[in-house]
Amino acid sequence: MPAILPAFLTPKHHHFGLAISRTSLRGIEVLGGKVRATVHVPIEEGVFQDGILLDKPRFLNHLKELLVKGKFTTNYVVVCFSEIYAYTREYKMPKIDFHEVREAVSWHVKDLFPFPESDLYYDWRLLDQNEKEYTLSVVAVQRKLLDFQVAALIEAGLKPLGFQPGATAVSKLLTLKDNQYALIAEINRVGAYVTLVRGGNSLFTTVVHVAPQEAENVFFTNISQTVSEITTYYQNKGILREVAKIPVLLTGELANDAFPGKLSPYIKQPMQVLKTPLNDPGFNKAYAVAQTEISKPDDKNNINLLPPQIQMQYEQEQAQAFYKTLLIRANIVIFLICLFAIGSFVIFKFEQQQLDARVKRLRQNVESRKTSTQELLLLNSQAKNIIALDPLKKTPRDKLAVLVNLLPESITILQWAYDDSTLQFELEGIAPGRSDLILLKQKLETSEEFAKVNLPLDSFAIPENIHFKLDFTVK
Structure with a gap:
């Protein structure tokens, strides 16, 4: 890719x-x-x-x-x-x-x-x-x-x-500097091999064969001889120096902590078992x-x-997987964009509805205030009319003052009523005697303020402490 x-x-x-x-x-x-x-x-x-x-x-x-x-x-x-x-094999070639x-x-x-x-x-x-x-x-x-x-x-x-x-694989486990050398000895039941490595690169490998029922000391001698042959060969080529300090790292199914001790009589170089976690x-x-x-x-x-044919197959599969992955993730991105757009639209519509509702309430408030203002103006206008017409209004207040002056002192008024629509007074009270009651009726009839005095005859049924009712109208 x-x-x-x-x-x-x-x-x-x-x-x-x-x-x-x-x-x-x-x-x-x-x-x-x-x-x-x-x-x-x-x-x-x-x-x-x-x-x-x-x-x-x-x-x-x-x-x-x-x-x-x-x-x-x-x-x-x-x-x-x-x-x-x-x-x-090591191979040198011109730089291209x-x-x-x-x-x-x-x-x-x-x-x-x-x-x-x-x-x-x-x-x-x-x-x-x-x-x-x-x-x-x-x-x-x-x-x-x-x-x-x-x-x-x-x-x-x-x-x-x-x-x-x-x-090649095991050399990657080593922590060697680029110019540092080591020997890897893999020891298995069916044989061993010894590899010279520099840094993380293997340079040369020699196989150590083991014959069936071969004695352990013979096997160790062959390993030691192989180590010696490799180091001598590369020392003669001027590549290795201080061979005695080059470490030998043991690996394989037979390698264990006891092996360096077993090999020490045969190999004089420092040895250790290569371990992983x-x-x-x-x-x-x-x-x-x-x-x-x-x-x-x-x-x-x-x-x-x-093999190259497997590599080509993987490259084709990788290309297909890449474009499939790209398509899937592009669709995910598009989906997220659409989701964001829809979310933004929903939020916008919600805000718009909120704003419309606030505008509506504001208009209603304005309209209600206009209505209140108009009602207030109308009420104010009516109040002015009332004030202007007030002097022209007829009330029983003046008539009551006249009526008080006409009442004999001996008569007690218990209650009175006045009807605006008919301009009629009704009085209810107690008179000491018939003469007092007749006197009241005569004063009302002769008054310039009242007329149509009506005193029922049954009011004279008893001679004294007479409970009476009478009505009259205002002229």
């Missing part, structure tokens, strides 16, 4: 590490820097011969057993195979563009290895460079060794992302490839012997 694209748009693959030897399968999955799963499955005799897979059905059964026991969270895998089947190095190496593969180029999978890694030339480490393996394994891995449902020889040297190769970063075969800093 183009390097200019953001990392979050390109699919990432998590993988587990698988070390395949003639006698066993070892798998490790590392998540977040911690070992999540480890599994060891022995391989039956006869499944491999000289590194070539002969019995595919049995190998598939072993792979399936590994997957069942390991319960790995991914089907992507990086494979480490035995170093004894790989060939490593990096994109042309692989083609230039292909011209000399037949000179570097005892096989035609068509029979090999090979890769190179940059060891050093100066103004004039590159120093490369070229690693190759016969195609027939990997092709059968690749087919079996794919049939088992796995997706191999890389293949590395054992020493798993603390089991037999899993070092699997752990190394489980931790390795995935790189294409054309990466100048790593070795990956993945």
Whole structure:
């Protein structure tokens, strides 16, 4: 994928590490820097011969057993195979563009290895460079060794992302400076190999064969002799100095804390067991490839012997996955934009409704104030009319004053009533005698203010303390 694209748009693959030897399968999955799963499955005799897979059905059964026991969270895998089947050569060439190095190496593969180029999978890694030339480490393996394994891995449902020889993988576990050398001795039940490494790069590997029922001291002597031959050869070439200080790091299924003591009579150089967080040297190769970063075969800093046809297939799948991922995430972005737009619209409409409601209330308040003002003005106008008409209004107040003057002092008024509509007074009271009552009636009738005096005759039924009612109108 183009390097200019953001990392979050390109699919990432998590993988587990698988070390395949003639006698066993070892798998490790590392998540977040911690070992999540480890599994060891022995391989039956006869499944491999000289590194070539002969019995595919049995190998598939072993792979399936590994997957069942390991319960790995991914089907992507990086494979480490035995170093004894790989060939490593140092090659110097004139300095050219990096994109042309692989083609230039292909011209000399037949000179570097005892096989035609068509029979090999090979890769190179940059060891050093100066103004004039590159120093490369070229690693190759016969195609027939990997092709059968690749087919079996794919049939088992796995997706191999890389293949590395054992020493190449284990050398990545070392913390050596670029110009610092060390020897890696992998010791297994069926043999051993010794590899010279510089920094994180393997330079040369020699196999130590072990015969059936071979005595331990003979095996140790052969390992010591191999270490001596490698160091002497590179010392004579002027590459190694102070050979006695070059450390020997022990790994493999037989390596343990007791081994440096066993080998010390044979090897005088400093020795130690190469350990990982798993603390089991037999899993070092699997752990190394489980931790390795995935790189294409054309990466100048790593070795990956993945067959080119598998790489092309992955590149096609990656392109499809990339565009699928891009489409999905673009749709997510579009959805979020639409969601934001809809949310903004809803908020806008809500605010608009709130504003319209406030405007409506304000208008109602204004209208109500107009109505109140008009009512107040009307009331004020009516009040002015009332004030203007007040002097013209006729009330019983003046008539009452006249009536008080007409009443004899002996008569007591209990209550009175006045009807505006008929201008009629009604009086109710007590008179001491008939003469007092007659006197009141005569005064009212002769008054210029009143008329139509009506005094019922039954008011004279008793001679004294007469309770009476009478009515009269105002003229």
